[in-house]
Amino acid sequence: MSDAVQDVYARSYAEAIATGDPFESLEASMDRFDAYLRVPGFDLVVLYSNGEPIGQAWGWPLGENTAGWDGLQLDEVDPDFTREDGTRTFGLSEIMVVREHTGRGYARMLHDELLGTRREQRATLLVDPRNERAYERYRRWGWYKVGAQQPSWKGAPTFDVLIRPLPLVPDGLDLIS
Template sequence: MTEFRRYDPSGAREIRDTVQDAYARAYAESIASGDPFESLEAAMRRFDAYTNSAGFDLVVLYSDGEAIGQAWGWPLNDNSRWWNGLRLDKDEPEFTTEDGTRTFALSEIMVVREHTGRGHARALHDELLGGRRERRATLLVDPTNENAYARYRKWGWSRIGALRPNWEAAPTFDVLMRALPL
């Protein structure tokens, strides 16, 4: 039996060990690559920082009491650094103007390896974004990750530019957007 559980910033910090375990199982290959950005320690430092974002929202998918996937994000506020370094494909004045109600940043979607290919990622995506009050959502994707890219396009996401986040050893990602609600 599967079920979703939703956590606010405080609740997310309380289940940090669960988040870390699911992350380690979902990204075992990336962690093993030795890339400093992909290390479990770096990922959890980012998670800890994200839980300080106003409106942080975590959805965990459990199967028979075990966390098998998770997704999280937060609304961008007027002093968000999310867009720092953004290179838009088309010049759009005011594109990065935020007020806490315009854009939801979907930061992570992951499913542990032994549960992939069953629609869980889409279910997590829809659970996290369903009912959001923001008008649009954004996410960052590795442009070489063809599987993820194809999935996001199928789910209604479109590329609008590129960005290298201000995290140590961060790569450059493609920036995708989609309208909300789903």
């Protein structure tokens, strides 16, 4: 499975990898992925076309002692916002589709497949605020900003923190904010 994940990452993020930014390197991303595999409840969906992996999404439930909220700066202060018990919040870590297969609804398919059967109350994800294309899609899919965060990963940028309630809206309906 790691070979498929690495292949999709390399093809999806080829431009970012080519920048030479150590955070975006294939090696750094696979090191993070290997760490994610050890998180209890890790869930992965891989999309194949003609036997070739072309997209993937993964995440995990945030546990009671999660570091997932470290460095969080909330827009509105709620002392219970970061209270986790392993069943409250699912952390959506990645959605990616290789470039030659984008624009066909595959990212939404991966999103809905990964989150569609989750039992948590809500999901969270981090998005680069400069990534307007992804940001707009997430907003259309029912996500909204609650703050900002710079994760503790070496070289990590500051991301916007988005949240959406679970379960997902029934098929065929979109939330637009």
